[in-house]
Amino acid sequence: MSTYAQKKGFGATVWDYLTTVDHKKIAILYLIAGGLFFVLGGLEAMFIRIQLAVPNNDFVSAGLYNEILTMHGTTMIFLAAMPLLFGFMNAIMPLQIGARDVAFPFVNALGFWLFFFGGIFLNLSWFLGGAPDAGWTSYASLSMASEGHGIDFYALGLQISGAGTLMGGINFLVTIINMRAPGMTYMRMPLFTWSTFVASALILFAFPPLTVGLFLLIFDRMFGSNFFDVANGGNTVIWEHLFWIFGHPEVYILVLPAFGIFSEIFATFSRKRLFGYSSMVFATVLIGFLGFMVWAHHMFTTGLGPIANAIFAVATMAIAVPTGIKIFNWLFTMWGGSIKFTTPMLYAVAFIPSFVGGGVTGVMLASAAADYQYHDSYFVVAHFHYVIVGGVVFGLLAATHFYWPKMFGTMLNETLGKITFWLFLIGFHLTFFIQHFLGLMGMPRRIFTFLPNQGLDAGNLISTIGAFFMAIATLILLINIVITSVKNQKVGNDPWEDGRTLEWAIPSPPPFYNFKQLPLVRGLDPLWIEKMEGKKGMTPAEPLGDIHMPNNSFNPFMISLGLFVAAFGALYREDYNWGVLVLIVGMGITLLSMFVRSVKDDHGFHIHKEDLLNDDDKGGKA
Amino acid sequence: MHVEDKFTAETWPAAPEKQTLEGKNKFLGFWLFLGGETVLFASLFATYLALKDKVPNAEHALAKDLFELPIVFVATMLLLTSSLTSVYAMYHMKNFNFKKMQLWLGLTVLLGFAFLLLEIYEFNHYVHEYHHTFTSSAFGSAFYTLVGFHGGHVAFGLLWIVTLMVRNAKRGLDLYNAPKFYVASLYWHFIDVVWVFIFTVVYLMGMVG
Numbered sequence: 001m002s003t004y005a006q007k008k009g010f011g012a013t014v015w016d017y018l019t020t021v022d023h024k025k026i027a028i029l030y031l032i033a034g035g036l037f038f039v040l041g042g043l044e045a046m047f048i049r050i051q052l053a054v055p056n057n058d059f060v061s062a063g064l065y066n067e068i069l070t071m072h073g074t075t076m077i078f079l080a081a082m083p084l085l086f087g088f089m090n091a092i093m094p095l096q097i098g099a100r101d102v103a104f105p106f107v108n109a110l111g112f113w114l115f116f117f118g119g120i121f122l123n124l125s126w127f128l129g130g131a132p133d134a135g136w137t138s139y140a141s142l143s144m145a146s147e148g149h150g151i152d153f154y155a156l157g158l159q160i161s162g163a164g165t166l167m168g169g170i171n172f173l174v175t176i177i178n179m180r181a182p183g184m185t186y187m188r189m190p191l192f193t194w195s196t197f198v199a200s201a202l203i204l205f206a207f208p209p210l211t212v213g214l215f216l217l218i219f220d221r222m223f224g225s226n227f228f229d230v231a232n233g234g235n236t237v238i239w240e241h242l243f244w245i246f247g248h249p250e251v252y253i254l255v256l257p258a259f260g261i262f263s264e265i266f267a268t269f270s271r272k273r274l275f276g277y278s279s280m281v282f283a284t285v286l287i288g289f290l291g292f293m294v295w296a297h298h299m300f301t302t303g304l305g306p307i308a309n310a311i312f313a314v315a316t317m318a319i320a321v322p323t324g325i326k327i328f329n330w331l332f333t334m335w336g337g338s339i340k341f342t343t344p345m346l347y348a349v350a351f352i353p354s355f356v357g358g359g360v361t362g363v364m365l366a367s368a369a370a371d372y373q374y375h376d377s378y379f380v381v382a383h384f385h386y387v388i389v390g391g392v393v394f395g396l397l398a399a400t401h402f403y404w405p406k407m408f409g410t411m412l413n414e415t416l417g418k419i420t421f422w423l424f425l426i427g428f429h430l431t432f433f434i435q436h437f438l439g440l441m442g443m444p445r446r447i448f449t450f451l452p453n454q455g456l457d458a459g460n461l462i463s464t465i466g467a468f469f470m471a472i473a474t475l476i477l478l479i480n481i482v483i484t485s486v487k488n489q490k491v492g493n494d495p496w497e498d499g500r501t502l503e504w505a506i507p508s509p510p511p512f513y514n515f516k517q518l519p520l521v522r523g524l525d526p527l528w529i530e531k532m533e534g535k536k537g538m539t540p541a542e543p544l545g546d547i548h549m550p551n552n553s554f555n556p557f558m559i560s561l562g563l564f565v566a567a568f569g570a571l572y573r574e575d576y577n578w579g580v581l582v583l584i585v586g587m588g589i590t591l592l593s594m595f596v597r598s599v600k601d602d603h604g605f606h607i608h609k610e611d612l613l614n615d616d617d618k619g620g621k622a
Numbered sequence: 623m624h625v626e627d628k629f630t631a632e633t634w635p636a637a638p639e640k641q642t643l644e645g646k647n648k649f650l651g652f653w654l655f656l657g658g659e660t661v662l663f664a665s666l667f668a669t670y671l672a673l674k675d676k677v678p679n680a681e682h683a684l685a686k687d688l689f690e691l692p693i694v695f696v697a698t699m700l701l702l703t704s705s706l707t708s709v710y711a712m713y714h715m716k717n718f719n720f721k722k723m724q725l726w727l728g729l730t731v732l733l734g735f736a737f738l739l740l741e742i743y744e745f746n747h748y749v750h751e752y753h754h755t756f757t758s759s760a761f762g763s764a765f766y767t768l769v770g771f772h773g774g775h776v777a778f779g780l781l782w783i784v785t786l787m788v789r790n791a792k793r794g795l796d797l798y799n800a801p802k803f804y805v806a807s808l809y810w811h812f813i814d815v816v817w818v819f820i821f822t823v824v825y826l827m828g829m830v831g
């Protein structure tokens with residue numbers, strides 16, 4: 001037993017997580033927080049579907065419906081899907097490139113706490129006078145007219161959590177550029193790392209427009225400016241542009257990492273090298289690039305004119321080409337492989353037709369003229385749930401099963417996993433397939449009820465039944481997690497037996513320094529190469545030596561807490577005298593914490609060679 | 623080389639900001655951050671251009687009524703010069719001349735501070751002479767937001783550089799703080815470049831109509 005691995009009490013463990021800068025622990029924090037928000041967003045979805053199960057329903061009122069709908073979309077995108085992906089990126093990407101941590105461990109923790117406090121702030125609106133109700137897009141013409149503080153919670157909460165996301169993106173980029181193990185060239189990086197890289201670049205360039213848009217909203221609603229006030233010269237279309245310049249890349253920020261996860265899974269369980277690796281990389285980069293050229297396809301009916309609409313329509317359709325390349329590469333990866341249908345692989349296989357379904361409706365929506373019919377109908381709701389659930393959520397569920405052993409050292413039960421899969425798959429198509437036709441028959445999006453005998457009754461009921469399937473599937477997954485954790489049956493380095501990349505060469509879960517000696521990477525799928533030559537693990541690239549590690553810090557928590565406090569001040573500034581004071585105190589806490597961080601030297605510490613040698617019971621050989 | 627090593631002018635490496643992994647990461651991370659900042663300011667510029675001269679009625683002052691070249695010219699000169707002095711500071715940093723580096727950084731701070739005072743005076747002038755305020759029109763909102771964001775960046779940069787100077791006054795240069803100084807000066811240059819665009823797009827283009 002080394003000096004570093006001590007048993008800790010509960011309080012010490014909590015303190016450890018509050019101050020941790022270890023990417024693997026931050027990953028777990030993201031997973032827990034993102035998981036909670038996912039359940040919350042899922043509950044909101046259930047409320048929506050229950051309300052829409054039958055015509056003229058009064059399960060919730062019209063006003064409350066708007067709040068639930070808005071919070072469902074906002075929570076799912078910003079507080080569930082992205083943080084969950086960040087969790088897997090944090091847990092796996094550094095291991096895949098053979099790094100001991102991310103480039104900025106401190107900033108990594110800061111990013112998490114900003115996201116967390118932003119999300120909590122947003123959700124406190126439920127208890128403090130009402131949630132935002134202008135949709136997740138919060139168009140200015142609606143949001144300026146919204147009474148109460150709901151929209152203020154939206155703008156301030158997203159501002160805080162968005163800052164965290166931006167930091168996470170920069171951190172991943174620098175990690176991948178600067179911290180790859182010897183021999184890990186760009187064109188040997190696993191696809192999950194590649195997609196993390198491209199998604200992070202998208203975050204870097206897509207979040208600032210959202211930041212600006214939110215600032216304008218905050219200024220207009222809380223500080224009396226006139227950006228969106230038409231009577232004073234303002235213009236609400238500015239919001240639409242800023243929001244969608246962020247919003248479209250955002251969907252690729254979500255789906256590219258999911259693509260990456262599936263690429264790993266297809267190769268692993270077909271026991272074959274990923275087909276067309278370089279074209280996969282090329283397609284990922286191209287999708288990221290084109291993702292910035294298409295935002296106005298969300299604004300076809302805003303009235304930008306036929307020329308703008310035509311350009312954006314063609315640009316949008318162009319994205320189908322690199323996406324198609326990927327689909328075929330996945331199919332060819334399976335072709336002739338010796339396929340093992342594990343739970344992650346089931347999700348991967350089901351993902352292909354589901355996502356293609358969403359892609360086909362995407363191209364339909366991209367024809368501007370036709371979009372005048374589809375716009376703001378349930379056809380759109382069906383489309384984006386096909387890509388977002390069939391792509392992102394399937395990817396997250398697959399990753400949960402696939403990477404669970406690496407993160408926690410235990411294997412989720414496969415039988416329960418497969419039950420979850422089938423229920424979720426059936427429920428998903430039941431819920432959303434019929435919505436295409438509801439939309440084509442004229443059911444508008446964002447309505448709280450509908451009239452009987454207009455051909456919408458049966459479709460809506462089926463859709464609601466499907467949603468219950470998904471809810472039950474999620475419950476079974478949670479049960480699976482509990483059972484697995486209680487049993488606590490530990491697994492070895494490579495529990496799927498067919499691991500190809502570096503993360504499967506080290507223990508599950510990895511020791512806190514990841515690699516005792518950095519591995520020497522000799523090609524794509526480095527561990528597979530060694531296995532094929534009959535070796536047990538990676539060849540080290542360096543002699544055993546001292547390892548430098550960063551210190552824990554409570555500072556990220558304090559910086560984020562300060563902004564959380566300040567946001568309340570900004571929000572209540574006009575209602576109460578103490579608002580300004582709270583605003584100043586909050587900003588003070590943040591600035592002071594940043595100041596402390598900046599003047600206090602933090603050189604980290606060293607793990608000595610001798611301790612590493614003694615650590616052999618934990619493995620950790622490269 | 624290691625962060626805790628002691629150096630002399632002879633042993634001090636050529637690119638002290640990139641000698642340690644932490645330094646390299648900081649260097650790259652900050653460049654990327656500036657990439658994001660560029661998009662941030664681009665969004666603000668776009669908003670400003672969309673709302674330029676958009677006022678509720680004919681009594682409101684427009685860009686062509688407001689701006690006066692002399693004061694803006696002086697502000698520009700102050701900021702451009704401060705960029706030059708920060709270059710000198712980095713030159714001395716690379717030569718391990720801590721005293722001179724602090725001196726030039728001090729000058730940079732003074733010039734930046736003068737710029738801020740001038741900006742405050744300028745805003746005050748618009749508010750009282752022209753009733754051109756943050757809340758008077760969409761034009762006013764966009765103007766103060768764009769120029770004010772820049773001003774806020776200047777203020778933050780001043781705080782940052784002063785903190786670094788005071789913190790390291792007794793310690794001198796090492797490989798731990800060299801990247802910090804370097805990155806702060808990068809930030810300062812960035813602010814300067816943004817101002818060049820503000821000078822052109824807001825003031826020059828504003829005056830010609």
Ligand code: HEM
Nearest residue numbers: 045048070073076077081135136137381388445446447467
């Ligand atoms: C898995 C079960 C889910 C169900 C049953 C569900 C159901 C719904 C329903 C009924 C709507 C209302 C559509 C409307 O009236 O316009 C909606 C909207 C939306 N959903 Fe979901 N959803 C689910 C998952 C997700 C996920 C995972 C995401 C994102 C990661 C998501 C993102 C959205 C967004 C952005 C909206 C639009 C909200 C708005 O109009 O402001 N949903 N969802």
Ligand SMILES: [Cu+2]
Nearest residue numbers: 248295297298
């Ligand atoms: Cu889009």
